[in-house]
Amino acid sequence: MAVLQQTAIADIPFNRPFASGKEYTYIQQAIENGHVSGDGPFTRKCQQKLEQMLGVPKVLLTTSCTDALEMAALLVDIQPGDEVIVPSFTFVSTVNAFVLRGARPVFIDIRPDTLNLDESQLERLISQRTRAIVPVHYAGVGCEMEEILGIADRFEIPVVEDNAHGLFGRYRGRSLGTLGCLATLSFHETKNISCGEGGALLIRDPRYLERAEILREKGTNRSRFFRGQVDKYTWVDVGSSFLPSDILAAFLYAQLESWEQIQCARERIWKHYFVHLADWADRLGVRLPHIPAHCEQSYHMFYMLMPSPAQRDALIRHLKERGVLSVFHYMPLHLSDMGRICAAREVACPVTEQVSERLIRLPFYNQLTGDDQARIIDAIREFRG
Numbered sequence: 001m002a003v004l005q006q007t008a009i010a011d012i013p014f015n016r017p018f019a020s021g022k023e024y025t026y027i028q029q030a031i032e033n034g035h036v037s038g039d040g041p042f043t044r045k046c047q048q049k050l051e052q053m054l055g056v057p058k059v060l061l062t063t064s065c066t067d068a069l070e071m072a073a074l075l076v077d078i079q080p081g082d083e084v085i086v087p088s089f090t091f092v093s094t095v096n097a098f099v100l101r102g103a104r105p106v107f108i109d110i111r112p113d114t115l116n117l118d119e120s121q122l123e124r125l126i127s128q129r130t131r132a133i134v135p136v137h138y139a140g141v142g143c144e145m146e147e148i149l150g151i152a153d154r155f156e157i158p159v160v161e162d163n164a165h166g167l168f169g170r171y172r173g174r175s176l177g178t179l180g181c182l183a184t185l186s187f188h189e190t191k192n193i194s195c196g197e198g199g200a201l202l203i204r205d206p207r208y209l210e211r212a213e214i215l216r217e218k219g220t221n222r223s224r225f226f227r228g229q230v231d232k233y234t235w236v237d238v239g240s241s242f243l244p245s246d247i248l249a250a251f252l253y254a255q256l257e258s259w260e261q262i263q264c265a266r267e268r269i270w271k272h273y274f275v276h277l278a279d280w281a282d283r284l285g286v287r288l289p290h291i292p293a294h295c296e297q298s299y300h301m302f303y304m305l306m307p308s309p310a311q312r313d314a315l316i317r318h319l320k321e322r323g324v325l326s327v328f329h330y331m332p333l334h335l336s337d338m339g340r341i342c343a344a345r346e347v348a349c350p351v352t353e354q355v356s357e358r359l360i361r362l363p364f365y366n367q368l369t370g371d372d373q374a375r376i377i378d379a380i381r382e383f384r385g
């Protein structure tokens, strides 16, 4: 009697951590270097590579984008009661970093096309107490920085770009993360370039440089000591331990060296979704991502906006039943418990609310195979609404 063998088809995860291969060699080298704490040879290499790739005067690696945002809040000298304008449609760290310093967020709604901060609403949200504007380049597509920087300049308010998604993205030919006075990057497992948990602070304005080094080194002038600029180091300011181990930097350096292959793979995956879902999306009234002509995106994620919240939830279930894991993104922060407590005032964010209920993110990772992507696309195309 023939035995019927059934091979289980593995689920397709939403994300899968990626290793380019050299991570192991570099981690071994970091151990052999005898310097596995922060600011070792691999940290310096990563920082220099990012400075040179992005054309930003100074990069400091941090343990996360969250930490880089916390450093930014300290650097722009947020004081209790200050106001910070942030999109409600973002990750909690964008806001929390400033709230930790006593800031009151002023939530701003997003544009329906790019899902980025709606710059047309910015000016009316500025008050005497506004101390920072924090645009988030959602999905690595640039915010309308010309308008945002123009308004910020006029009111002399620092702009901190939360560029967690946007490494390698460009706005009018300029790298995202090099437009505000400060910017942050994330190297979390889900990002294009990763070391598990990691981040960076990008410093365009030299005014912030010396203090940034001190904040990152527990409030000491240890960096100056290591450069031989002082003969002992001491406690000179507030700070924390924001610097990652050189082992993490070794992992990260391997990924940074492979950035072209990584970006190439991600571009291919993104375009494949876009092309093969276009007619299905058209039929069902699903909106695919919009990339303005003056923006080069970072190929960080692929999202779709379903016609209704019920259809979004049904599609997540439909895909799960077929072994494909998709997710929603960002619960509006202005409606969260903490957002309601700490917001400076109530601002309506209707686009954020609609988008949050209708958005679905598809599996997206560097090593997603053609076969798996075909399976995902077939499963989506079977969905009739």
Ligand SMILES: Cc1ncc(COP(=O)(O)O)c(C=O)c1O
Pocket (backbone or CB within 6 Å): 064, 065, 066, 067, 090, 091, 093, 094, 136, 162, 164, 165, 185, 186, 187, 188, 198, 199
């Ligand atoms: C827009 C945004 N900012 C900040 C973060 C926090 O990044 P990290 O996990 O590196 O702290 C995230 C996380 O994904 C994010 O999406």
